[in-house]
Amino acid sequence: MILVFCELKDGKLRKPSAEALSEGRRLADASGSKVGALFVGASTAGAADATKYGADVILTCEAAHLASYSSDAFATAIADAVKSKSATVLLGGATAMGKDALPRVAARLGAGYSGDVTGLSMVEGKLQALRPVYAGKAFATTSFSSEVQVATTRPNVFEAVEKPGAGVMESLPAPAGDFKAIVKEILAKGTGKPDLTEANVIVSGGRGMKNGENFAILEELADALGGVVGASRAAVDAGWGLSHGMQVGQTGKVVSPTLYIACGISGAIQHLAGMSGSKYIVAINKDPEAPIFKLASYGIVGDLFEVVPELTKAAKALGIGAHH
Amino acid sequence: MKILVALKQVPDTETKIKLSADGRSIDPTDVKWITSPYDEYALEEALRLKESKGAEVTVVSLGGDSVKDVLRNALALGADHAVLLKSDASDPLAIASALAAFAKDKGFDLIMAGNKGIGGDNASVGPMIAELLGIAQANVVVKLEIGEGTFRAEREIEGGTEMVEGSLPAVITAQKGLNEPRYASLKGIMGAKKKTIEELDGAAPAGVTSVLNMVMPPARPEGRKLMGDAAQQAADLFSALKDEAKIF
Numbered sequence: 115m116i117l118v119f120c121e122l123k124d125g126k127l128r129k130p131s132a133e134a135l136s137e138g139r140r141l142a143d144a145s146g147s148k149v150g151a152l153f154v155g156a157s158t159a160g161a162a163d164a165t166k167y168g169a170d171v172i173l174t175c176e177a178a179h180l181a182s183y184s185s186d187a188f189a190t191a192i193a194d195a196v197k198s199k200s201a202t203v204l205l206g207g208a209t210a211m212g213k214d215a216l217p218r219v220a221a222r223l224g225a226g227y228s229g230d231v232t233g234l235s236m237v238e239g240k241l242q243a244l245r246p247v248y249a250g251k252a253f254a255t256t257s258f259s260s261e262v263q264v265a266t267t268r269p270n271v272f273e274a275v276e277k278p279g280a281g282v283m284e285s286l287p288a289p290a291g292d293f294k295a296i297v298k299e300i301l302a303k304g305t306g307k308p309d310l311t312e313a314n315v316i317v318s319g320g321r322g323m324k325n326g327e328n329f330a331i332l333e334e335l336a337d338a339l340g341g342v343v344g345a346s347r348a349a350v351d352a353g354w355g356l357s358h359g360m361q362v363g364q365t366g367k368v369v370s371p372t373l374y375i376a377c378g379i380s381g382a383i384q385h386l387a388g389m390s391g392s393k394y395i396v397a398i399n400k401d402p403e404a405p406i407f408k409l410a411s412y413g414i415v416g417d418l419f420e421v422v423p424e425l426t427k428a429a430k431a432l433g434i435g436a437h438h
Numbered sequence: 439m440k441i442l443v444a445l446k447q448v449p450d451t452e453t454k455i456k457l458s459a460d461g462r463s464i465d466p467t468d469v470k471w472i473t474s475p476y477d478e479y480a481l482e483e484a485l486r487l488k489e490s491k492g493a494e495v496t497v498v499s500l501g502g503d504s505v506k507d508v509l510r511n512a513l514a515l516g517a518d519h520a521v522l523l524k525s526d527a528s529d530p531l532a533i534a535s536a537l538a539a540f541a542k543d544k545g546f547d548l549i550m551a552g553n554k555g556i557g558g559d560n561a562s563v564g565p566m567i568a569e570l571l572g573i574a575q576a577n578v579v580v581k582l583e584i585g586e587g588t589f590r591a592e593r594e595i596e597g598g599t600e601m602v603e604g605s606l607p608a609v610i611t612a613q614k615g616l617n618e619p620r621y622a623s624l625k626g627i628m629g630a631k632k633k634t635i636e637e638l639d640g641a642a643p644a645g646v647t648s649v650l651n652m653v654m655p656p657a658r659p660e661g662r663k664l665m666g667d668a669a670q671q672a673a674d675l676f677s678a679l680k681d682e683a684k685i686f
């Protein structure tokens with residue numbers, strides 16, 4: 115069986131989980147195997163959603179003491195599910211939780227682990243993973259020699275395909291409740307917007323923005339496009355009040371949106387490393403020689419303070435955000 | 439308190455990647471090697487704990503002779519002991535196993551690592567060490583408080599952060615924002631030259647993953663510049679995104 119660790123948010127399957135599940139379905143079809151979707155938590159209501167993306171079996175590990183995330187408790191629940199189902203492949207979205215729990219599970223099972231992969235295939239019954247290395251400056255294909263093979267899928271890369279599965283529900287016993295560490299509190303900023311790593315549209319600002327207040331024009335454009343705002347390291351480190359979480363690049367977030375709009379960003383190698391996986395790149399820079407233009411699908415040589423408001427106006431006129 | 443910091447040597451972020459003839463690794467010619475940037479935050483946090491609470495800081499790196507540079511630099515910054523685990527292992531689980539075997543039974547209260555070693559970008563050695571030692575973990579940490587046998591760690595998640603509380607010993611992996619790493623002083627650099635780097639056999643088990651091949655990223659399709667004034671460029675951009683890219 116191919117087991118996919120799935121996450122719920124507000125009773126709905128998270129998009130990175132739907133993507134991992136769809137990829138699991140595709141691999142299972144190619145290798146004549148079954149797909150199980152695994153849910154862990156205090157309530158797994160909404161788990162039935164997994165049927166839509168091809169789950170043959172929906173495994174739920176539910177207990178009141180699993181209400182908050184705990185690395186060790188979730189790792190135990192996931193590893194036990196792998197063992198009880200004799201799963202050979204374990205997938206999950208490369209989310210904050212997936213990247214925290216699955217390497218731990220892999221170590222428990224003596225399994226090979228490949229993180230943040232952008233391509234998967236089954237070759238002679240074994241998983242092979244394609245993943246960016248050097249922050250996307252190269253791509254490596256990883257093969258596994260362990261019996262169990264574990265990978266996390268990079269959000270926004272695999273398509274979530276609706277393909278109904280049998281969706282047979284089965285509950286699993288929960289691990290005991292004495293944890294070494296547990297999440298006590300979520301300190302979310304509560305924007306309700308997707309994270310940079312999951313966003314379809316990103317509008318990023320660099321040193322060319324001149325100050326933090328000017329980021330308001332990027333927020334407006336992002337809102338009009340249904341997107342979120344990112345930044346270069348120079349902007350984050352400038353003391354403009356931008357959070358570290360906004361940084362895109364080799365030492366920030368590696369993103370793969372459909373559309374990335376770089377405003378006043380020169381295109382340093384470390385920045386490019388974080389966003390070169392974007393499907394379409396638009397660069398706005400007053401310097402025609404800026405390296406970012408080498409990557410741009412559409413380049414706009416101009417003053418961002420003139421161009422960005424025009425983009426917002428045009429986007430609003432077209433009612434673009436509404437389609438997103 | 440005893441703190442272990444795991445340091446990985448990686449190519450400088452400025453490196454222009456070229457592939458080796460074997461097609462499975464990068465060409466090391468002209469590569470400048472540095473301590474992985476996230477590991478610098480890990481080390482800095484350990485040094486600050488040493489200063490505020492009193493701690494003995496050991497740094498460890500697994501690799502060949504060249505990683506002594508990373509260890510020497512950490513000694514210059516204020517680490518007390520440095521250990522080289524000699525090994526050519528590249529699989530994350532094999533590396534984590536060797537590091538965990540070294541740490542076992544040595545009484546470390548805290549094991550600090552980077553959330554990801556840049557280059558390999560595995561982001562897995564930290565949690566693997568925690569699992570192999572059967573201890574707590576908190577990854578991608580931007581704020582850390584150490585209590586009596588406990589920790590509180592603020593870690594980055596989608597759209598915000600969460601507070602993880604747990605018991606020591608624990609593995610904590612650092613994220614940018616945790617602190618601002620210091621520079622080595624001349625006195626530190628001179629002092630580090632006199633300290634010894636302990637060399638041990640890394641004794642990593644056989645790996646469970648291997649790199650079959652490495653390729654350069656696919657070339658991006660040729661782009662084009664949009665002409666005219668800002669309003670014209672905006673109009674052209676959206677018609678291109680609609681008609682060519684079919685985004686909207």
Ligand SMILES: Cc1cc2nc3c(=O)[nH]c(=O)nc-3n(C[C@H](O)[C@H](O)[C@H](O)COP(=O)(O)OP(=O)(O)OC[C@H]3O[C@@H](n4cnc5c(N)ncnc54)[C@H](O)[C@@H]3O)c2cc1C
Nearest residue numbers: 320321322346347348363364365366378379380385400418
């Ligand atoms: C170890 C290490 C890790 C790093 N990691 C990252 C990382 O993760 N992410 C990252 O982004 N960087 C990273 N960097 C930093 C990187 O090297 C660059 O310094 C940084 O990306 C530059 O940011 P920038 O493009 O915003 O600024 P600059 O390079 O200063 O570029 C500003 C651009 O704005 C343009 N401009 C100015 N005014 C206007 C205007 N009115 N209209 C239009 N254009 C205008 C200019 O022409 C210029 O091209 C890292 C560096 C190191 C050493």
Ligand SMILES: Nc1ncnc2c1ncn2[C@@H]1O[C@H](COP(=O)(O)O)[C@@H](O)[C@H]1O
Nearest residue numbers: 444445500551552554555560561562563
């Ligand atoms: N060879 C190594 N020697 C010492 N520490 C390492 C080594 N490889 C990884 N680490 C530690 O584990 C962290 C995560 O690395 P990785 O899982 O390779 O991305 C690094 O930031 C280091 O702190």
